[in-house]
Amino acid sequence: MQIATWNVNSLNVRQEHVLAWLENNPVDVLALQETKLTDDRFPSAAFAEAGYHSVFTGQKTYNGVALLSRDAPTDVEFALPGLVDEHKRVIAATVAGVRVIGVYCPNGAALDSPKFDYKLDWFAALAEWVAAEAAVHDRLVLTGDFNVAPRPEDTHDPDKWEGRILCSPPERAALEKLLDTGLTDCWRLFEEREGRHRFTWWDYRNGGWARNAGLRIDHVLASPALASACRDCRAHVGERGRKRPSDHVPVVAEFEL
Numbered sequence: 001m002q003i004a005t006w007n008v009n010s011l012n013v014r015q016e017h018v019l020a021w022l023e024n025n026p027v028d029v030l031a032l033q034e035t036k037l038t039d040d041r042f043p044s045a046a047f048a049e050a051g052y053h054s055v056f057t058g059q060k061t062y063n064g065v066a067l068l069s070r071d072a073p074t075d076v077e078f079a080l081p082g083l084v085d086e087h088k089r090v091i092a093a094t095v096a097g098v099r100v101i102g103v104y105c106p107n108g109a110a111l112d113s114p115k116f117d118y119k120l121d122w123f124a125a126l127a128e129w130v131a132a133e134a135a136v137h138d139r140l141v142l143t144g145d146f147n148v149a150p151r152p153e154d155t156h157d158p159d160k161w162e163g164r165i166l167c168s169p170p171e172r173a174a175l176e177k178l179l180d181t182g183l184t185d186c187w188r189l190f191e192e193r194e195g196r197h198r199f200t201w202w203d204y205r206n207g208g209w210a211r212n213a214g215l216r217i218d219h220v221l222a223s224p225a226l227a228s229a230c231r232d233c234r235a236h237v238g239e240r241g242r243k244r245p246s247d248h249v250p251v252v253a254e255f256e257l
Contacts, residue, residue: 001256002027003100005164006239007145007201007217007248011035011064014205015043019050021239026051027252028070029090031102034163036066036238045050052116055093062089065102065144083125090126092133098226098257099137101130103144108165116165119147123174131181139257140223143184145248148175148219150185153192154216155200166217184252186220192237196237208247209240220253229255 009047011032022030030052035042036057040229044054047068057078058064066090067073073093080090086251092101103126108119135139148171161167179185194197201215208214220233233253240249 001096001098001257002252003029003031003089003098003141003143003220003255004250004252005031005102005143005145005220006250007104007218007246008217009034009036009246009248011037011043011066012041013244015046017239017242017245018252019046021236022050022052025236025250025252026070027084029098029100030068030250031091031100032066032068033064033104035066036061037064055091057088058090059088063104065089065091065104067091067093067102069093069100069101071096079215080122080125080129082128083122085122085157089122094137097139099133099140101133101142103142103146104207105144105146105148107147108163108171111168113170120170120174123171123177127174127177127181130178130183134183134223138223138225141182141226141253142178142221143219143251143253145218146175149173149215149217150158150175150219154198156211156213156215161215165216173216174225178221182224183221184224184230186222186227186230187216187251189227190233193234196240197235199237200235200251203239204247206222218248218251220251222253222255223235226255229257
């Protein structure tokens with residue numbers, strides 16, 4: 001079973017990118033972030049023609065998440081329980097016996113911003129919910145754009161990034177709390193990557209892609225039952241070199257189930 005995540009940074013702009021990628025990489029589940037579409041504009045018919053069911057929750061201009069799956073999804077949820085949040089950042093469904101949670105975690109803006117406090121509160125609510133979900137779902141994957149680079153080696157320039165937004169101790173601690181629920185970062189199960197293959201995001205500004213000034217902020221976190229069955233996890237970095245690309249690339253984990 002292949003489960004993938006991709007922040008497409010506007011599905012309206014990159015629908016054809018996603019369809020072309022799925023044709024060449026027919027994964028079982030694809031979690032999308034930053035669809036930036038209201039629900040009435042989601043291209044479910046196009047994905048159905050490609051062989052995928054779709055569930056989604058979105059809003060105009062910002063945020064928005066979706067799950068595309070070959071098998072029909074069940075037990076769909078669209079928000080973090082107990083957290084009042086108008087932003088569309090969470091979607092979950094059970095697909096072929098696997099509980100898949102797709103997230104678009106807050107960016108935080110800056111360490112001294114109210115948005116940073118919101119980010120940490122949001123992560124705390126996510127960890128509480130994921131712990132409850134893991135208690136009832138042996139096979140669980142939490143995936144998406146986490147807006148946190150877990151370690152210095154997940155940045156192109158640790159001297160520049162350490163302590164800054166996306167790489168600060170409080171953010172890394174929040175991500176670690178998610179891992180403490182019993183999840184494993186599937187990326188870490190395999191050898192370290194070189195060059196562009198170390199990262200999942202490159203800034204549009206200042207020639208980020210050309211300079212390979214990237215970060216690894218898109219993750220696939222798996223419960224013990226799935227982590228032990230994980231056979232690969234990699235970034236499809238070629239998508240960043242396309243015309244009008246997203247600033248993120250797909251990350252795909254493969255499980256032998």
